[in-house]
Amino acid sequence: MASHPTTIAAPIDQVPLVVARLHSVYVEGEYMDFLLNDAHQTSxxxxxxxxxxxxVLHIFGLDAPTINMPLEDLLNYVNELNAMVxxxxxxxxxxxxxxxxxxxxTTKTLSAILEVSKTCADISSLRGGATGAKVFGNLSERQMAATCKDLNIGEKDRFIDIGCGYGQLMCAVAALTQAELSTGIEYQNHIYNAGVLHLEFFQRLxxxxxxxxxxxTIKYGDVTEEDNHxxxxxxxFIFANNIAFRDLNEHLKSIFQKCQESTQIVSTEPFFAxxxxxxxxxxxxxxxxxxxCKIRSEKEKQLEVVDENTDWKTESTKLYLITIERKVGSKEEEPVEEMEIEETTSERNDAVAMDEVPKENKKENKDIGKKSTRIRRRPISIRFKARKVSKTKKIPSQKSSELRKPMCGTLVPCQNECCITExxxxxxGGRYQFVLHSFIHSNNKFDAFWDCNICGFRCGSFQRNRDHYKELHHGTIRTGYDIPRLLQKFPNFKQQFDACFGDQIEL
Structure with missing residues (x-):
């Protein structure tokens, strides 16, 4: 009996994992690891x-890396960059x-962070693939920023995105408003898994x-199930992109009835006829x-809509807002209509009274049939003369003219081309908050202003100056750290301030 030769499979050599640790230039001591064996993380x-x-590359004259660089060369590049950082x-x-x-x-920084996190998590593959499932689309982070500003979303609010996809909107709300909780729920498993990965990269970035x-947080499940209500x-604050799931509108409406007072619900399609x-x-x-529900009328200001606010069509999508307000159904009729009815009735009574003639003044039967010569009485009108007010001569103010400033509550944008801060x-706060912001764009020209005037410690920043006085100079009141002293020490700072806010504020 012939023996058959046996073949032994050669062992598969595992490719060693190559991790590039990039040190942060923004936070000293912070870093982020990228797996170079993964093409998406490398990108x-x-x-x-x-x-x-x-x-940083411009300061040290370092060329930018490319995606096609060999792993060893890219790893050496990151190590060289870390030394420069x-x-x-x-x-x-x-x-x-x-x-x-x-x-x-800011919205600009948020967009940059989201771009990197979506690249690392390979979000673009959710547009299709072997499963055949597709992501319908997202509202842009610029639109969400405008909506949060319109609705005054703050740190005490809790946001949910129904059908959150990979979680772009809940990341935007958490970053722009520091809301107490930003969460989303997604019922497609593969999209939820991509969202978990995207959220991990976003938080690390x-x-x-x-x-x-x-x-x-992000959760996998169906929002119509009672456990998720x-x-x-x-x-x-609730957002529902219900263009993608109109058949769930009735289910969502039954859930919204249990929401607490003043809850704001934004949707891409109206929930009512x-x-x-x-x-x-x-x-x-x-x-x-x-x-x-309370619904904004056409006379009221509607939600702001930015250009191209979605990624599924070029034209902007309108947003609809409803607010839970259970007292809205018990409002009484406007008193204006009642007043009009009363006035009409009183005029009718006056007309009847004028046509009536007292019995003692009735003419004899022989005057019956003759044309009446009685003149209709006109209503008595009383005119009041207004008292003359003696005009007093205006006394010119002895106070010096105040510096130009905007109205309280006005949002003042920074005029710097690279800054979108408002x-x-x-x-x-006065002008001090604008002075501190101007230091950001001054390229450290005026940092010596914050140095300690007691021991000469080089503080270099307003926050470090405060900490220095708190730790080393207990009970000492800082004097002289004001705008007049700043302009006396650095006259050129006024030009720096005017470049940032000169159109609206005078320093």
Whole structure:
């Protein structure tokens, strides 16, 4: 019996994992690891260095990396860049990066972080693939920023995105408003898994950039299931892209009826019947949710819509807002209509009274049939003369003319081309908050202003100056750290301030 030769499979050599650890130029001691064996993470690393660390590359004359670089060359490049970042932290500890030097996210910075996190998580593959499932689309982070501003979303609010996809909107709300909780629910498993990965990269990048954000969570499940209703009813701000799931509108409306007072619900399609662009009250009056909702009329200001606010079509999508207000159905009729009815009735009574003639003044029967010569009485009108007010001569004010400033509550944008920061002018903060922002764009020319005037410690920043006095000079009141002293020490700072806010505020 012939023996058959046996073949032994050769062992498969496992490719060693190559990890590039990139040190943060924004937060000293912070870093982020990228797996270079993963093509998507490699692309995210190159994108981060090329777009966001361009000033450092320019300072040290280092060329930007490319995606096609061999892994060993890219790893050596990151190590060389880390050495330069360490030098930058040591020699220029207060180097300014514009918006990136702030501890909170602007819309511009948020877009940059989301771009890197989506690249690392390979979100583009959700547009199709072997499963055949597709993501319908997202509202843009610029639109969500405008909506949060319109609705005054803050740190005490709780946001939920129904059908959150990979979680772009809940990340945007958490970064821009520092909301107490930003959560989302997604019922497609493969999209949920991509969302978990995207959320992991997003949170690591926020830490890498030194940005604050609220708590973010994502859950896999169906929002119509009773176990998930509390996620919606406990939220104060709800978003539903219900263009993608109109068949769930009735289920969602039954859940919204349990929401707490003043909950704001934003949708891409109206939840109630409309006619000629307006809500049809006669049809909707039987709707239980409609009875407890407040809807903005056409005369009121509607939600702001930015250009190209979605990624599924070029034209902007309109947004609809309803607010839970259970007292809205018990409003009484407007008193204007009642007054008009009373006036009409009184005029009718006056007319009847004028035509009536007392019995003692009736003429004899022989005058019957003759044309009446009685003149109709006219209503008595009384005119009051207004007292003459003696005009007093205006006494010119002895006070010096005040410096030009905007109205309280006005949002003043920074005029710097690379900055989109807007600061609300308040009486309490005055010009000091704008002075501190101007230091960000001054390239450290005036940092010596914050040095300690007692021991000569090089503070270099307003925050470090405060900490220095608190730790070493207990009970000492800082004097002289005001605008007049700043302009006396650095007359050129006025030009720096005018470049940022000169159109609206005079220093």
């Amino acid at each position: 995210g690393l190159v994108l981060l260095i090329t777009n966001q660390m361009a000033p 360490s030098t930058l932290h040591r020699n220029w500890p207060n180097y300014s990066f514009g918006d990136l030097s702030l501890d909170h996210c 926020m830490k890498f950039f030194g940005k604050r954000h609220g708590k973010i 509390s996620m919606v009813t406990n939220s104060t 409309t006619r000629n662009g307006k809500f049809n009250t006669r049809v909707n009056q039987k709707d239980e949710l409609f009875k407890i 600061i609300k002018f308040s009486k309490k």
